Amino acid sequence: MTTILPRSTACFGTTIPTAPIAPLAAVAGSDARVACASGRVRYANLDYAASAPALQTVVDEITAALPRYASVHRGAGQLSQETTAAYEDARRSVARFVGARDDDTVVFTRNTTDSINLLATCVPGDTVVLDVEHHANLLPWKRTGARIVECAQTVAATLTALDRELAARPAALLAITGASNVTGEVLPLPTLATIAHRHGARLFVDAAQLAPHRAVTIADHGIDYLAFSGHKLYAPFGAGVLVGRTDWLDGAEPYLAGGGASADVPREIADDDVDTRWHHGPARHEAGSPNVLGALAVAAACDALIEWGPERIRRHEQSLLARLDAGLGRLPGVRPLRIWSDSHDHVGIAAFTVDGWTPRAVAEHLSDGHGIGVRDGRFCAHPLLSRLGHPDGAVRVSLGLGSRSEDIDRLLTALAEL
Template identity: 55%
Template structure:
């Protein structure tokens, strides 16, 4: 009843509309706010199990992030091996979908390792022709390309706010409401009900059915603000910026000794520039570049962060089967370009890597509980984090560098 509460409700529901518009939902779709993409995929798996049945067949590729691989194991999951080309991979998916009745085709919108992607409109057609629905893990795609659920024929989509420059802790599951309305609540609690007695419960419809408890209002509002900011960019500007910087980085890496850029398909080239009034294509790789440094120490990411102020992701990126397939089971380095990245940023990374490969790091590094760190590490925590305990300096080991 309080005005402040009414303001909060207005902001929360307006955010739902904003996120839905940003992703092109259909009028009868629903938007459920979650913690992140992983939470959203698990919610959908829960709903599929109840709406279709625990024996529902779900087809996935072996290139998926763990968030789009593990939740389906509670159902009847069929994993299709990635083929040498994108077209052969599409053909393999089509064959798998037609092999036996399938409830869902679950794919990544863009690989979180290589940035490569399959055409979503074609995947939707394949799924629908086989009587299945299409789910897209858009965590890596949404920051790099516009998405139109209705136009592409996507049935369900999940994303994380932090990939869109919002804070951690807010994500969304969007799509058709029938499966979400049939399944019992993902979490049982306040806000998910119409009426409760000591012997019965009348659950609300989605999205409230799956949003029990106090919502993350600041996170949801920030997610909507990020969607609004990205939607305000000129048409085609995001993709053009993305492809220009990715190309600059890949060309620069090709000139460095011992660097191997990881990729899946030779036929997953950049999106062609659309003609006036033509739809945006949906098959070119996004601005994610993962590479290995042959014969070099795994402290490279720590060197880039500590000595050059450059943050790259290092490891296996929650995609262990794919890293094995790409011949990098021990891990790799991943650089991601974004709306704030510049050509100077790319050149700085290339210069830092060139220095590392030719002269090595300037500091000494040791493995610690959270990864490789310089020793001694004289970097100071900011005042606001001063109360956070720091990890002890690791002891020397035979793999010192």
């Protein structure tokens, strides 16, 4: 199934800005220059969805934290106490950013994939997922025997299919993406929460591509668990988060066995380890020395995005998207991808193919000829690309706080050459 946008409706927005659009925030490497056919040019980073550059405020936070860095939780020294306080404050910043409930747990992980694998060990029952998910929100659940629902051609029909599946057979969890990493299309999270809860299931949201672009409120949206990655959120320092209800997390075996997760280990350790006592709360699933600097980076990014404000971020992104979508729609042979024909909103991601060119050839032309960085391939969403009729992949453009209209215009000019 390939959904191709008609030329007259290629743009999700209603107003196409023609005035220059400046970056909304300073990011590291914004002035990096690369070699291409025309000489050395400023690198046009249109690959934010893979790994976003660090916000300058995040870089400054880590630079300031390094001289005071020490071990956490068990050190009596002054720097250990300071670092512990900063690490625990980082949890509060994350909780505030996602609008968590007062009794939710914030666990620091390596990334979204790590968070989902952790949660998969805690779910006391079946999980239902769509077949259009990123592998991170598909493969961990397949290991646990998840029930996979086939996506329909519309959002409305897809919601109906999920409702019917949960009604037909009980499940403990509905695991869903907040925004597609291929097309950027956004699903209605409050509606999904209502569907899940009506049938006694909980809702998990993979917010890796949603959190950098939109306000996500766990409590108000009815979300039970949510995960995202620092490297998508302008904090590429190797940390991610899992936020959600405490009972399943405390009721499961520790994700990793080791120091920090253990409250007491007896002198004589039985083969079945039944005498080891484990912590409750975040420590239960954070064995080993934590990535403190990564956690501080995520917190700094969360605080910065709160300060910028979700509406300001959205306006910037939508202006760039309108310019991009309209420009792609005017280029013959460029085929934008969509999953659902009735979706009306997407974050700063657009995927497309170019007639007569492989995705890799397009990406190489953009890089070698124009100093533009995009992503090509199947984006760790192989079933979705096959469903869309492109098993060999597509080209993906993704935007962020450091994006500017000049990047879009250079991309469109380069594509026109093809």
